[in-house]
Amino acid sequence: MMEQQVTKKIVAHFDIPYLSFLDNEGRVLQALPSLAQEVSHLKKLYQSMVIARVFDAKAIALQRTGKLGTYPSILGQEALGVGMGAAMKPEDVLCPYYREVPAQFWRGVSMLEILLYWGGEEIGSCFQDPSVQQDFPICVPIGSQTLHAVGVATAFKLRNEPRVAVASVGDGGTSRGDFYEAVNLAGAWKLPVVFVINNNGWAISVPRSIQSAAETLAQKGIAGGLACEQVDGNDVIAVQYAVQSAIERAREGRGATVIEALTYRMGDHTTADDARRYRNATELEQYQKKDPITRLKNYLMNIKAWDEAQEQKLQKEAQESVAQTVAAYAKYPIRKPETMFDYLYETLPEAYKAQREEVAQLKEISHHG
Amino acid sequence: MAEISLVEAINQALAYELAHDNTVVVFGEDVGPNGGVFRATVGLQQRFGKDRVLDTPLAENMLAGMAVGMAAQGLKPVVEIQFLGFIYSAMDQIINHASRLRNRTQGRLTCPMVIRAPFGAGIHAPEHHSESTETLFAHIPGLRVVIPSSPARAYGLLLASIRDPDPVIFLEPTRMYRLLKQNVPDSGEALPLDVCFVLREGQDVTLVSWGAMIHETLKAAEMLKQQNIHAEVIDVATIKPLDMETILHSVEKTGRCVIVHEAVKTGGMGAEIAAQLAEQGLTSLLAPVQRVTAFDTIVPLARLENYYFPSVERIVSSVQKVMEFA
Numbered sequence: 001m002m003e004q005q006v007t008k009k010i011v012a013h014f015d016i017p018y019l020s021f022l023d024n025e026g027r028v029l030q031a032l033p034s035l036a037q038e039v040s041h042l043k044k045l046y047q048s049m050v051i052a053r054v055f056d057a058k059a060i061a062l063q064r065t066g067k068l069g070t071y072p073s074i075l076g077q078e079a080l081g082v083g084m085g086a087a088m089k090p091e092d093v094l095c096p097y098y099r100e101v102p103a104q105f106w107r108g109v110s111m112l113e114i115l116l117y118w119g120g121e122e123i124g125s126c127f128q129d130p131s132v133q134q135d136f137p138i139c140v141p142i143g144s145q146t147l148h149a150v151g152v153a154t155a156f157k158l159r160n161e162p163r164v165a166v167a168s169v170g171d172g173g174t175s176r177g178d179f180y181e182a183v184n185l186a187g188a189w190k191l192p193v194v195f196v197i198n199n200n201g202w203a204i205s206v207p208r209s210i211q212s213a214a215e216t217l218a219q220k221g222i223a224g225g226l227a228c229e230q231v232d233g234n235d236v237i238a239v240q241y242a243v244q245s246a247i248e249r250a251r252e253g254r255g256a257t258v259i260e261a262l263t264y265r266m267g268d269h270t271t272a273d274d275a276r277r278y279r280n281a282t283e284l285e286q287y288q289k290k291d292p293i294t295r296l297k298n299y300l301m302n303i304k305a306w307d308e309a310q311e312q313k314l315q316k317e318a319q320e321s322v323a324q325t326v327a328a329y330a331k332y333p334i335r336k337p338e339t340m341f342d343y344l345y346e347t348l349p350e351a352y353k354a355q356r357e358e359v360a361q362l363k364e365i366s367h368h369g
Numbered sequence: 370m371a372e373i374s375l376v377e378a379i380n381q382a383l384a385y386e387l388a389h390d391n392t393v394v395v396f397g398e399d400v401g402p403n404g405g406v407f408r409a410t411v412g413l414q415q416r417f418g419k420d421r422v423l424d425t426p427l428a429e430n431m432l433a434g435m436a437v438g439m440a441a442q443g444l445k446p447v448v449e450i451q452f453l454g455f456i457y458s459a460m461d462q463i464i465n466h467a468s469r470l471r472n473r474t475q476g477r478l479t480c481p482m483v484i485r486a487p488f489g490a491g492i493h494a495p496e497h498h499s500e501s502t503e504t505l506f507a508h509i510p511g512l513r514v515v516i517p518s519s520p521a522r523a524y525g526l527l528l529a530s531i532r533d534p535d536p537v538i539f540l541e542p543t544r545m546y547r548l549l550k551q552n553v554p555d556s557g558e559a560l561p562l563d564v565c566f567v568l569r570e571g572q573d574v575t576l577v578s579w580g581a582m583i584h585e586t587l588k589a590a591e592m593l594k595q596q597n598i599h600a601e602v603i604d605v606a607t608i609k610p611l612d613m614e615t616i617l618h619s620v621e622k623t624g625r626c627v628i629v630h631e632a633v634k635t636g637g638m639g640a641e642i643a644a645q646l647a648e649q650g651l652t653s654l655l656a657p658v659q660r661v662t663a664f665d666t667i668v669p670l671a672r673l674e675n676y677y678f679p680s681v682e683r684i685v686s687s688v689q690k691v692m693e694f695a
Contacts, residue, residue, distance in 0.1 A: 093442075095438070122472065122473060122474075122475050123475050125473050125474045125475065125477070126474050126475035126476065126477045127477065133477065134441070134442070134478075136441070136478070137473055137474055137478075141461060141465045141466075144434060144461060144462060144465060144466060146434075147430070147431055147433075147434025147435055147437070147438065147462065148434060148435075148437050148438035148441065148466070149438060150431075150434075150435050150438060151434065151435035151436060151437055151438020151439040151440075151441070151442070151446075152438040152439070152441065152442055153438075154435055154438065154439055155438065155439045155442035155443070155444050156442075158394065158420050158444070165438070177428075177430060177458070178430060178431075178434060178461075181426075181428040181430060181431035181434070182431065182434070184426055184428070184431075185425070185426055185428075185431055185435065188426055343471050343472040343474075343475050343476050344471070344472055344510055344511055345471070345511065345513075345534075345535045346471070346479070346534040346535055349563050349610035350563065350610070350612070350614070351563070351610035351611050351612070351613065352610065
């Protein structure tokens with residue numbers, strides 16, 4: 001049966017803007033924002049990325065020599081974490097997944113704490129720096145931290161505090177219900193929250209193409225009524241600018257934003273993974289040309305704000321700083337085993353006191369098994 | 370003073386805490402103008418405002434996850450899950466986050482929250498509305514699982530749960546919501562958590578139960594009295610952590626124990642209590658510990674559901690069996 005031509009009117013449409021300031025070689029694509037006018041700030045962004053990379057390489061080396069547990073590399077994603085951290089105010093709250101350690105470092109979490117965490121010591125999530133007392137620890141169950149962020153943002157809104165919650169989530173994490181539920185609530189309640197999607201192309205071995213048919217992951221926020229955009233996640237200036245703009249928008253009560261940062265996971269998913277099983281080498285080579293650190297270094301050198309002497313000095317300082325952290329990590333004492341009961345509840349219930357005593361009486365067992 | 374039902378006692382406790390602690394926030398689906406599907410939150414939004422009593426989008430995992438974020442910020446979320454049968458999508462947030470935030474951060478962030486959920490069979494509800502799966506939560510370190518069985522205990526235990534610094538799963542037996550009424554003074558006085566309540570003293574057999582089954586268990590105890598069997602009835606009330614002291618103390622006296630619960634038999638809390646009796650109280654026992662429970666089936670729909678959970682007759686018959694042992 002032939003139907004007559006039907007007409008449908010368009011009731012909604014959307015656009016996803018994409019932002020970048022520096023190209024792969026560090027050449028300026030458009031006038032830089034004010035945050036990039038201050039050379040000292042750009043140097044700090046650069047130094048933070050370099051230290052994060054040195055830390056990352058050392059963490060992998062520690063794991064390979066049996067001195068650290070499974071560890072997820074951040075290689076190639078330093079701009080994203082640093083840009084996020086730099087965009088936040090101390091009073092904001094970060095709900096990170098596990099590849100945003102540069103943001104955590106920027107905010108005050110120590111390298112020692114991150115090593116302790118992946119080295120099997122819970123105290124690594126008991127951040128000591130007063131400015132990060134309310135930040136959530138690294139979140140392992142994928143995407144679940146997005147809901148903590150809307151809860152934190154709800155508290156800010158109910159108390160009328162000009163603060164913002166920032167959650168990061170991987171590309172794979174945006175396939176989870178948690179993400180959609182968080183985005184939905186953020187839109188419905190106009191919450192002061194920013195979701196940063198760390199799209200590094202891979203969810204362990206599953207590529208972005210299998211993860212979703214959407215042209216962009218950013219547009220997943222459109223359905224929740226959020227502002228949504230993409231940013232070059234390897235351009236630290238663009239990341240900071242985009243996240244900071246979204247944070248200030250949220251702080252002013254103008255609603256939540258989804259920012260999809262396009263980056264690339266240059267390493268394996270974790271030290272327990274081997275990306276050669278599912279990823280071809282040419283793809284990696286292509287993305288190495290987009291390296292976030294080289295890019296900013298080129299820009300800084302082009303404007304004569306950086307030279308090889310400064311680079312040598314920075315590399316040396318970064319190595320020394322990480323070496324000091326590793327030394328502190330190596331001699332960090334192992335807690336008494338019965339302390340595994342000490343933060344189960346505020347006060348240990350009677351029912352478990354005998355078990356605590358039983359653990360206390362156990363003979364020493366090596367954690368190297 | 371007017372007598373109130375269990376659901377009214379819940380409402381009274383929520384109102385008391387909302388009035389006395391400005392960090393308490395009540396939220397969930399339909400808790401606002403509608404007052405909750407069972408009317409547990411009726412009038413609260415009108416009285417305390419939309420910043421204290423919030424209707425949310427429909428997503429249980431979201432409710433639990435946002436509660437974790439709010440609790441970490443120093444609020445005291447009191448979440449309503451409409452029926453226990455719908456809580457399962459929230460298990461990830463409850464198990465992976467709410468129960469362990471304190472431990473994960475070594476006390477830096479904590480999770481003082483209450484998740485309330487009506488539960489249990491016997492009200493001819495649709496599919497998925499009659500579950501009694503409290504043991505799922507009792508298995509999780511870091512949680513408390515609290516189950517009232519009367520209006521007075523609902524009031525006192527809910528106040529205690531909201532004031533507790535750790536996450537509490539607070540399960541309200543739907544069959545008891547309006548079954549009986551009691552005088553419950555709005556005194557703001559909490560009852561203790563982590564302890565059993567001895568509802569009736571007796572020297573022949575210890576009956577251990579909680580939630581709606583307390584109703585049948587007390588009736589059974591009354592029938593047994595006619596047969597000159599004097600049953601001690603213990604309402605466990607907090608099933609995690611478990612107060613074995615009270616149960617062991619009673620069994621020392623009676624030498625016999627029958628555990629009654631509405632959850633299915635396999636891996637139920639009855640198994641845990643029986644195992645602990647075997648570990649710590651074997652020499653007191655004169656007879657094998659018995660469990661009178663729901664059958665290991667899916668909760669039947671309305672026509673057969675009354676066969677499913679323990680009846681007074683099944684409890685009495687089980688007690689008669691243990692009394693045969695000298």
